[in-house]
Amino acid sequence: MAHFVVVGAGQAGASLVAKLRSEGFEGRITLIGAEANPPYQRPPLSKAYLLGEMALERLYLRPQSFYDDQNIELRLETRVTDIDAEARNLTLSTGETLTYDKLALTTGSHPRTLPAAIGGTLDGVYTMRDLQDADAMAPELVEGRSVLIIGGGYIGLEAAAVAAKKGLKVTLVEMADRILQRVACPETSDYFRALHASHGVDIREGVGLDRLVGTDRVTAAHLTDGTELAIDFAIVGVGIAPATALAEAAGVTVDNGIVTDLHTRTSNPDIHAAGDCATLLFKGQQIRLESVGNAIDQAEVAAKNMLGQNVEYVPAPWFWSDQYxxxxxxxxxxxxxxxxxxxxxxxxxxxxxxxxxxxxxxxxxxxxxxxxxxxxxxxxxxxxxxxxxxxxxxxxxxxxxxx
Missing domain, CATH: 3.30.390.30 (FAD/NAD-linked reductase, C-terminal dimerisation domain)
Structure with a gap:
């Protein structure tokens, strides 16, 4: 009986295993995830969940019973420590070895963090990527407190909106000339700058963080324009990096992500990749699409191609952001x-x-x-x-x- 293994239990991994079953695959499926929770939605973490408007169970993409009913072995709180692509096996953090016939890497991405030398490891400094991050940050969101948000992309702006709605004093710094500079036109930047200003958020563009200060916990921030701010905590939203360590260990080609072809195959024909960790060919360029839509669509095509259907992935990019x-x-x-x-x-x-x-x-x-x-x-x-x-x-x- 063929054994398909999917490493990474996020949106892409959950979509891929579900598609394998719906396409009629009757072999063994193992989905491996490092977190304690079954696959869940990430976008609401920095919005409805952090605001207390969405219960944990509503985050789950599917109930545990789905994986049981579909005979999908869901291995949670488990990491893959090594992949031997030649032998087609992988080593788990439990010490076990699994042999696979086809492997999919849906390992997602990691938030970029600040170096310890500028205070990045102080208590009270947060990133926003997973459920653990959201749960750790939630007690900080108390009316009247001061927060510094570093980074004016969508994650930073969504965090600013949540904090402002909770009644905090919010300062956001963006090193570039304008917020959303990497992803949107000036007109869109202007729209959201005005929106945040109307909710009392202090946006400072062309200003970066010099360092965070504090003995054990952050108490202040020094900015590149010489300003010093007293703060209660900080949120770092300076982008994400694809999680490619396992792909590299497997000898798979990596270039700003796990490189895939039109059929979601990596440089190893027995290994596919999908989601934030993977690049794809779009209009002649190899790019990464950091979105729920891409994670679902690319993963479903990967499932079909693991079954030998030879389907091309043609992305139709779409994204969203909720602020106020x-x-x-x-x-x-x-x-x-x-x-x-x-x-x-x-x-x-x-x-x-x-x-x-x-x-x-x-x-x-x-x-x-x-x-x-x-x-x-x-x-x-x-x-x-x-x-x-x-x-x-x-x-x-x-x-x-x-x-």
């Missing part, structure tokens, strides 16, 4: 855009349409789900209406899908 009462939805990738057009909607809705030359490549939609869906479908269909048509309030947007 604003839902940001993003379709496409804005890589190489040269122009952004703004469409105002009803009741404060707004969307930003990215063009590269004359081609529509991405849309940011703020509280505008209708135009988000239309933009997503236009991008996926390869349709690029003229910008003046998009921004004209009189345009029947749905009609553009039929054009």
């Amino acid at each position: 009462d604003c839902k940001l939805q993003i379709a496409g990738l804005n890589i190489g855009y040269d122009k952004v057009y703004v469409k105002e909607g009803d009741n404060g809705a707004r969307s930003h349409w990215y063009y590269k030359e004359s081609n529509l490549i991405a849309v940011d939609a703020m509280n505008d789900p209708r135009n988000y869906m239309i933009g997503k479908r236009l991008i996926e269909a390869g349709k690029s209406p003229a910008p003046e048509v998009i921004t004209d309030p009189a345009t029947d947007m749905k009609a553009l899908l039929r054009a």
Whole structure:
């Protein structure tokens, strides 16, 4: 009986094993995860869960009974310490050795941390990536306390929104010229800067952290502009790094992630990869997509290809972020855009349409789900209406899908 092993029990790993069964695989499946909890949603951790609006059980992607019913061996609190790709076996933290016929790496990513030399290991300094992080941080969110958030990407901004809603004094520093500089246009940065300012968040752009200070626990922060802030705790949101150590140990090619081909195979044909840890080929470039949508879709294609179906993975990127009462939805990738057009909607809705030359490549939609869906479908269909048509309030947007 064939044995398929999946290492990494996050969104991608859970999606992959479920797809193996739904595609009719009757062999043995083992899903290995380092955490104590079954696979769960990560996006709500920095939002609804941290606010106390979502119970732990609602985070779980599927109940334990699903894995039992589907005869999927879920090995929690277990790490893989080594992979011998030639022998097709792996060593577990328990000392056991498992032999596999096909292996999938869905190991996800790690939050980037601050070095100890600048206070990164002081008590009261947090990252936000997993359930343990959220549970550790929750008691800090007490009204009237002061928090410094380092990093103005989506994770930092979501943490700022939660802290502000809890009544904390929030300061956010971003070393780049503007928040969201790496991922969004200036118009989107402006929108979210104004949103956070309206909730009392002090955003400082072009300012970095020099060091955190304190004896055992952080008590203050020195910024690169010479400012010193008294703080009660700090949240580090300076990006993530793909978890590739096991792939490297297996001799698999790694370059800013585990390199995969159009069929989710790594440089070893018996090993597939999916999710945050993996790169993929998109419009001639090898990139990583850090999103729930990609984790699910890439993992499901990986499952099919582990079964020999030889299906190409064609990503349709989409992302979202919840901050206060604003839902940001993003379709496409804005890589190489040269122009952004703004469409105002009803009741404060707004969307930003990215063009590269004359081609529509991405849309940011703020509280505008209708135009988000239309933009997503236009991008996926390869349709690029003229910008003046998009921004004209009189345009029947749905009609553009039929054009």
